[in-house]
Amino acid sequence: MDASFLSPAVAFSLLLVFSIIWIGLGWYLGKSNRTLDDYMLAGRKVGFALATATAMATWVTSNTTMAAPQLAYQLGVWGMVGYSLGAIGLMLFAPIATRIKTILPHGYTSGDFIRLRYGVGAWRTFLIISLVYALGWLISLGMAGGVVVNALSGLDYEIGMTVILAVCVGYTMLGGLRAVIATDFIQSIIIILGLLLLAWIVIQQVGFQEIHVTLSDERPALLNLLFPAAIMFLFNNLLFGVGEIFHSNVWWSRAFAFKEGVGGKAYFIAGLMWLPIPIVAGFVALAAPSLDLSVASADMVGPLVAGKLLGTAGAVIVFIVVFSALASSLDSLLAATSDLITEDIYRGHINPTADNQQIQRVNKFIVLALGFFAWLLCLPKISTLASLLYFMGAFVASAIWPIVLGIYYGRANGTTASLAMLFGTSVGLWAYFAIGFYVAALVSCAISLAVMLLGSIVKNAEFTFDTVTNKER
């Protein structure tokens, strides 16, 4: 197979066309933003259709479209099914989204809840975890954009990465969360239609029988449901996904933005809609042995199959799908991280008396600053930054139980929550290095739970949830 599937000129043209569409939409939707709530939270009345689409699209990242095929190619059936269990996080967040809207109707961020529920100590611990993870994810997405565009078209890494970051920063700054949500809807349709077309071509031109026979002969481990590494990956991925969603302001900001009564249904249905996507994407990769493809780099197996079966048209489809997946996650991350920094660092620590107009200006500036900061760190293409996310599983999983118990259990207290996050993270990191990446989130979650339960028994605290509402700004 050729090194590039598309010419740089075609790739750049595609980037340009979609950039104009997204930025145009961002500018148009930004005109209707009047208040801070309009800008940061789309007016707090997002309906079911847009809510479901944005929850689903944001969870479809470049990993879903590139790493799911890679995992299917390396770990087989459990690789793609294990990846699809990431949907459980969305579905489990459904009742939490409903509860968040009830107990904190005027909240802006996950940090608001932790501060009001647990106090300053736990709030700062949580902010460190949340911001380090958000920044790591932002940089990994930025790098992924440049790498994928370069791999598919030969377009320089720096150009592809810069264009994708600049476009997402542009329409997010212009339109706020409304622009993010509206573009998410369109991007979700593009992603699904593109993946369906590829899967359909694989079924028609290769077929299930041919795929099964070839794998049975050449790579039987991929069909083995007792493949040990795959089973361990499955459970760790499930917990990592739950931790990512439960702690991240990307999902909390949506819970605040959705109309009352919508959040629970939207997250649950979004989870159901997301669940088959990694299986459809992963299945495409299982056709690679049947097509006698030489796969030098496993993360390119999806584009290789598409290119083999559809030529340039297949490469165009993959390009558009991956760009949409990247944009749908980058814009959400930019908006949510900016919200967290604006509300919890700027208003929370630097200028508590800032009015809403100032907050909105600062928020836009921080979106720009985040984009620039990410661009600077993406430029040297340090691969270790991308692998940062692998051990962040220990960090994010430590926040699961402080959040869940904080929302439902009155005896959970701030000191215990801080200790749970600290100990969970520390022991989880030890497990990461001593045992392997596939247990970090599991260990962190277990330790965090043990500390939360012990602390809740030892310290006689009783929190009433109307206190959260009463102390809102």
Place this chain on the structure above:
Amino acid sequence: MAEWMISETALTVLVSGAVFITIITPVALVAFLVKDWKEGKLW
């Protein structure tokens, strides 16, 4: 290593089921969008 191989039928059912749900998804999303828009509940 112990083995328990997924059959061709099971693989077909798994992937076909995933494809089927994925086909319904965009149709459902657009239908929900039209409904919300008609009722003035878009956002």
